[in-house]
Amino acid sequence: xxAIRLSRSGIGALATAxxxxxxIAQEPITLKDLGSFHVGGRYVEISGKPVKDVVFTPxxxxxxxxxxxxxxxxxxxxxxxxxxxxxGTLPLLLWHGGNLTGVTYETTPDGREGWLNWFLRxxxxxxxxxxxxRGRSGWSMFPDIFKSEPIFLTTGNGYExxxxxxxxxxxxxxxxxxxxxxxxxxxxxxxxxxxxxVVPRWTTTDPETIDAYIAEVDRVCPCVILFHSQAxxxxxxxxxxxxxxxxxxxxxEPAGIGDPAKAADLKGIPVLMIFxxxxxxxxxxxxxxxxxxxxxxxxxxxxxxxxxxxxPKVGITGNSHLLMMDKNNLEVAxxxxxxxEAKGLYR
Amino acid sequence: xxAIRLSRSGIGALATAxxxxxxIAQEPITLKDLGSFHVGGRYVEISGKPVKDVVFTPxxxxxxxxxxxxxxxxxxxxxxxxxxxxxGTLPLLLWHGGNLTGVTYETTPDGREGWLNWFLRxxxxxxxxxxxxRGRSGWSMFPDIFKSEPIFLTTGNGYExxxxxxxxxxxxxxxxxxxxxxxxxxxxxxxxxxxxxVVPRWTTTDPETIDAYIAEVDRVCPCVILFHSQAxxxxxxxxxxxxxxxxxxxxxEPAGIGDPAKAADLKGIPVLMIFxxxxxxxxxxxxxxxxxxxxxxxxxxxxxxxxxxxxPKVGITGNSHLLMMDKNNLEVAxxxxxxxEAKGLYR
Numbered sequence: 001x002x003a004i005r006l007s008r009s010g011i012g013a014l015a016t017a018x019x020x021x022x023x024i025a026q027e028p029i030t031l032k033d034l035g036s037f038h039v040g041g042r043y044v045e046i047s048g049k050p051v052k053d054v055v056f057t058p059x060x061x062x063x064x065x066x067x068x069x070x071x072x073x074x075x076x077x078x079x080x081x082x083x084x085x086x087x088g089t090l091p092l093l094l095w096h097g098g099n100l101t102g103v104t105y106e107t108t109p110d111g112r113e114g115w116l117n118w119f120l121r122x123x124x125x126x127x128x129x130x131x132x133x134r135g136r137s138g139w140s141m142f143p144d145i146f147k148s149e150p151i152f153l154t155t156g157n158g159y160e161x162x163x164x165x166x167x168x169x170x171x172x173x174x175x176x177x178x179x180x181x182x183x184x185x186x187x188x189x190x191x192x193x194x195x196x197x198v199v200p201r202w203t204t205t206d207p208e209t210i211d212a213y214i215a216e217v218d219r220v221c222p223c224v225i226l227f228h229s230q231a232x233x234x235x236x237x238x239x240x241x242x243x244x245x246x247x248x249x250x251x252x253e254p255a256g257i258g259d260p261a262k263a264a265d266l267k268g269i270p271v272l273m274i275f276x277x278x279x280x281x282x283x284x285x286x287x288x289x290x291x292x293x294x295x296x297x298x299x300x301x302x303x304x305x306x307x308x309x310x311x312p313k314v315g316i317t318g319n320s321h322l323l324m325m326d327k328n329n330l331e332v333a334x335x336x337x338x339x340x341e342a343k344g345l346y347r
Numbered sequence: 348x349x350a351i352r353l354s355r356s357g358i359g360a361l362a363t364a365x366x367x368x369x370x371i372a373q374e375p376i377t378l379k380d381l382g383s384f385h386v387g388g389r390y391v392e393i394s395g396k397p398v399k400d401v402v403f404t405p406x407x408x409x410x411x412x413x414x415x416x417x418x419x420x421x422x423x424x425x426x427x428x429x430x431x432x433x434x435g436t437l438p439l440l441l442w443h444g445g446n447l448t449g450v451t452y453e454t455t456p457d458g459r460e461g462w463l464n465w466f467l468r469x470x471x472x473x474x475x476x477x478x479x480x481r482g483r484s485g486w487s488m489f490p491d492i493f494k495s496e497p498i499f500l501t502t503g504n505g506y507e508x509x510x511x512x513x514x515x516x517x518x519x520x521x522x523x524x525x526x527x528x529x530x531x532x533x534x535x536x537x538x539x540x541x542x543x544x545v546v547p548r549w550t551t552t553d554p555e556t557i558d559a560y561i562a563e564v565d566r567v568c569p570c571v572i573l574f575h576s577q578a579x580x581x582x583x584x585x586x587x588x589x590x591x592x593x594x595x596x597x598x599x600e601p602a603g604i605g606d607p608a609k610a611a612d613l614k615g616i617p618v619l620m621i622f623x624x625x626x627x628x629x630x631x632x633x634x635x636x637x638x639x640x641x642x643x644x645x646x647x648x649x650x651x652x653x654x655x656x657x658x659p660k661v662g663i664t665g666n667s668h669l670l671m672m673d674k675n676n677l678e679v680a681x682x683x684x685x686x687x688e689a690k691g692l693y694r
Contacts, residue, residue, distance in 0.1 A: 057640065072543055
C-alpha cells in the first residue's frame with residue numbers, strides 16, 4: 001500500500017520503477033454499495049446434554065450455557081461489492097473450492113490483486129461467499145448436527161494435489177526441499193500464506209451447501225456464477241435447480257459436476273470450463289477433467305453451448321489448480337472476461 | 348439495492364419515498380485499496396493417526412489424506428478498506444466479540460449500514476478481522492491442537508445475555524413470545540439474522556488470539572483500535588504489549604480487561620469506554636462494567652486519560668450489548684467519532 005518505495009541498488013531501482021508504475025496505474029475503486037448478509041439455514045433441536053458454567057473471558061463473570069435447545073445450521077455468508085459504474089450486465093457470484101473460503105478471490109497470498117478486485121474494476125457487481133460450514137458462515141456441532149468429522153489439511157497437502165509442485169507429500173518440509181513444477185506460475189513465496197487461508201471442511205454437508213447457494217441465487221439473481229474446484233457440483237446442480245435465474249456458468253477446474261440425467265436443463269445457459277497446466281502428468285486430474293468435459297458434452301448433446309478452454313492450448317502455461325492466485329491470474333481473468341463479452345454479458 | 352422500488356398502497360408509497368431518499372442520499376464509497384491478508388500462526392506436528400481415503404466430491408476421484416504432519420494454527424484473517432480521501436490520521440482496527448466474526452461491523456442484521464461503512468465514509472482506513480478460530484481465520488483440530496471443545500450458542504442464548512430482551516432463556520421460542528426490553532433499540536426483525544452471524548468459539552485459545560492481534564498491530568500500526576465485548580482483554584493486553592504502536596483505544600462494552608499490574612503501560616494511550624442501556628437491572632453486566640471501570644481507574648491513577656461514557660447518561664437510551672447493530676448504531680458511532688476528533692486523531 002505504500003505509494004512510494006525506495007531502493008538501494010540499480011536492480012532494486014528497476015524493480016521499484018516497475019512496481020510503482022503498476023501501483024500508480026491503479027485507479028480507485030468507486031462503490032455504489034458495500035455490505036454483507038447471510039442466506040439460508042434451518043432450525044434443529046438438540047436435547048439431553050448437561051448445562052455448563054462457562055467463564056468466557058478470564059476474570060469474567062461465569063454464565064450458564066445450556067447446550068440444549070434450538071440451533072441455526074446451514075446458513076451462508078455473502079459479501080457484496082457494487083461498483084458505481086456498472087458494466088457487467090448481471091451480478092457475478094464467486095463460489096470457492098474445498099477447504100477454502102471467499103478469501104480465494106481476494107488478495108493473492110503473495111499480496112497481488114485477486115479476481116474479486118479485478119472483476120470489480122471491470123464494473124461487475126461481485127458477490128463473494130463462504131460456503132456453508134466455512135469462514136463467516138459458521139459451522140455446527142458434530143456428530144449431533146453435521147454427521148461426520150471434519151477434514152483438516154496439513155500444510156503440505158495442497159502442494160501436490162493442486163499441481164503446484166512435488167516432493168512434499170502430506171508432510172511439511174522446509175521450502176527449499178519443495179520442488180515447484182517447471183514453469184509453475186504459482187507464487188512460491190506465497191505458499192505458506194496460502195495455507196493460512198485453508199479451513200476445515202466436511203464431506204457430508206453438500207445438501208446444506210446446495211440449499212444455501214440456491215437461497216443466494218433466489219435473493220441475488222438473475223446472475224452469472226463463477227465457481228472453482230469442489231464448487232463444480234454446486235454450480236452445476238444449483239443452475240439445474242434454478243435454470244431460469246442463471247445466465248452463465250464459468251467452471252474453473254471443476255472437481256464435480258451436476259446431475260448428468262438433467263444435463264438438458266442447462267441447455268439455455270452458456271458454460272465455460274477452464275483448465276490449467278500439468279493435468280496430463282497428474283495422477284488424478286486427467287480423470288477429474290474428463291468427468292467435467294463429458295458432462296459438458298451431455299449439455300451440448302441436449303443443444304447447449306459449452307466452451308472448454310485448456311489454457312496451455314491457448315498459450316497460457318504454468319497454471320496450478322489455484323488459477324486465481326497464480327502470477328498470471330489477471331491474464332486468466334481476462335480470458336474469462338473475453339468470454340463474458342462474447343456472450344453479450346458486458347456493456 | 349434496487350434503485351427503484353414500486354408499491355401498491357399509499358403507505359407503501361410513503362415508505363418507498365423515504366427509503367429511496369435514504370438510498371439516494373448515500374454518496375459512493377471511493378477506495379484507494381481493498382484487500383485482505385492473514386497474519387500470525389505457528390506450525391505444530393501431529394503424528395500417530397491413520398491415513399484415510401477421502402472422496403471430496405460425490406463421483407470424484409478418491410484422494411489419500413494423511414492427517415499426520417505439520418499444521419498451521421493460530422493465523423488470523425484481516426480485510427482492509429482504504430478510502431481515497433483519508434481523514435482519520437491512523438488506521439482504525441475493528442476487533443469483534445465472542446462467538447462472532449468481523450461481520451459484527453458490516454451490514455446490520457436488518458440490512459442497514461454498520462460501523463465499517465460509516466467509519467469508511469468518514470475517511471478512516473478500516474481493518475476488520477476475524478479472531479483466531481473464527482470466520483476466515485480457520486480453526487484447528489481438538490483436542491490435538493486446540494485444548495478444549497468449542498462452545499456453540501443456541502438461537503436464544505444472546506437474547507437475554509446481550510440485553511436485547513427476556514423470556515427466551517437458552518431455548519428458541521417463536522418470536523411472538525420473546526419480550527424485547529422496553530425502548531430497546533435492537534432491531535427485533537433482525538434477531539434471527541443476527542443468529543446466523545454466530546460461530547463456535549473456544550475458551551482456551553486466548554494466548555493464540557493475543558499473539559495474532561499483536562502480529563496485526565506489528566504489520567499495520569501505528570493505529571487506533573476499537574474492540575467489543577470479549578475483545579476487551581485483547582485490546583488492552585495487546586496495547587500493553589505494544590504501547591508505542593497504539594494511539595487510542597475504544598472499548599465498546601468490554602467484557603475483559605488488561606493486566607491490572609501493568610495498567611501504567613497504558614498511560615500514554617487515550618482510552619474511551621462506552622456502555623449501553625439496561626446494565627443496572629442485569630444479572631451480570633453491573634459486575635462486568637465495574638471490572639472495566641476499575642481497570643480504567645488504575646490507568647488514570649498512573650496518569651492516563653480514560654473517558655467512560657454510559658450512553659443513557661448522555662441521553663442515548665435503549666442500547667443492547669450489540670451497539671453497532673442497534674437502530675441508533677450510527678448515533679453511537681458519532682459519539683466515538685466525536686471522541687476521536689477531540690483527541691486530535693482526525694483532520
